[in-house]
Amino acid sequence: MGSTFDPLLTPADDSAAVTLTQDDLKRIAAYKAVEYVESGMVVGLGTGSTAKHAVSRISELLREGKLRDIIGIPTSTTTHVQAISLGIPLSDLDSHPVVDLSIDGADEVDPALNLVKGRGGSLLREKMVEGASKKFVVIVDESKLVKHIGGSGLAVPVEVVPFCCNFTRGKLEELFRGAGCKAKLRVKVGSGGGETAAVTDNGNYVVDLYLERDIGDLDAASEAILRLPGVVEHGMFLGMATTLIVAGKFGVTVKDRFG
Ligand SMILES: O=C[C@H](O)[C@H](O)[C@H](O)COP(=O)(O)O
Structure with a gap:
C-alpha cells in the first residue's frame, strides 16, 4: 500500500488541506482512478456522489484531447444522463460485452475488498457492468472502510x-x-x-x-x-474489485487485490 497526496488533485489553496470536505476526498479518489483510463478503452461508468467525479474528469480529459476514443457504459439512468450531458460517447453491454475498466464508489469496503453497494439503488446494473470488467477500480473516502460487511450500520x-x-x-x-x-x-x-x-x-x-x-x-x-x-x-460485491483507492485526511492509498 502506498500513501501520497497528489498536489494536482488537492484544492488550489494549500491551507485548505486540513479542511478537506468529504466531497473533496471523493473527488481526489475519483481523479486518481481516472489515471487508469487509457485512450480506446471501454469504460464502466459508476453511479453515486463519488463516481460522478470520475465521469466529469473523463469528460474533461476528452475535451482537452488527453483521452480519445473512450466508450462509456453507464450503470444507471442518472449516470447515463450525466455522461450524455458531458458529451461522453456511450454504449451498452449488448454491444460491448467486455469492459476494459470500471470505476465506481461503494457504501462499505472490507479488508478483503469485498463491497456493499446499492444505497442509491443501482446495484443490479453496476454488478452487471463491473462483473464484465477486466479491471474494477473502487473509489471511496475513508469513512467507507469497515471491518466486516454490514459493519457501518448501513444496510x-x-x-x-x-x-x-x-x-x-x-x-x-x-x-x-x-x-x-x-x-x-x-x-x-x-x-x-x-x-x-x-x-x-x-x-x-x-x-x-x-x-x-x-x-x-x-x-x-x-x-x-x-x-x-x-x-x-444483492448489493454484496464479493471478489470483484481489483483495485481500491481510498482518500483520507492523510493522503491517498491504493491497494491492488493481486498486488
Ligand atoms: O447504488 C448506488 C451505488 O452503489 C453507489 O456507488 C454507492 O451507493 C456509493 O455511492 P456514493 O459514492 O454516493 O457514496
Whole structure:
C-alpha cells in the first residue's frame, strides 16, 4: 500500500488541506482512478456522489484531447444522463460485452475488498457492468472502510421483484435472523409526505437488510439470498474489485487485490 497526496488533485489553496470536505476526498479518489483510463478503452461508468467525479474528469480529459476514443457504459439512468450531458460517447453491454475498466464508489469496503453497494439503488446494473470488467477500480473516502460487511450500520440492499415483496422481505429477514437482521422495504417520501416503494431503474423494489451482527461466510450468505425466489440481485460485491483507492485526511492509498 502506498500513501501520497497528489498536489494536482488537492484544492488550489494549500491551507485548505486540513479542511478537506468529504466531497473533496471523493473527488481526489475519483481523479486518481481516472489515471487508469487509457485512450480506446471501454469504460464502466459508476453511479453515486463519488463516481460522478470520475465521469466529469473523463469528460474533461476528452475535451482537452488527453483521452480519445473512450466508450462509456453507464450503470444507471442518472449516470447515463450525466455522461450524455458531458458529451461522453456511450454504449451498452449488448454491444460491448467486455469492459476494459470500471470505476465506481461503494457504501462499505472490507479488508478483503469485498463491497456493499446499492444505497442509491443501482446495484443490479453496476454488478452487471463491473462483473464484465477486466479491471474494477473502487473509489471511496475513508469513512467507507469497515471491518466486516454490514459493519457501518448501513444496510445490505437486495433488489426484489415488486410481486409479493413483503413475502420476500420476510424470507430475507428469516434467513439472517441469527445476525439480528431487520429487513425493510425501501421507501421514498413524496412531496405530500406520503411514502411509496422506491423503484429501481429496472422497475424493481429494494429490501434493505440491517444487521446487528456479522453474517459470517459471505459466499454462503450470497448464495442463500440468490436462491430465494423473488430476489433479483444483492448489493454484496464479493471478489470483484481489483483495485481500491481510498482518500483520507492523510493522503491517498491504493491497494491492488493481486498486488
Ligand atoms: O447504488 C448506488 C451505488 O452503489 C453507489 O456507488 C454507492 O451507493 C456509493 O455511492 P456514493 O459514492 O454516493 O457514496
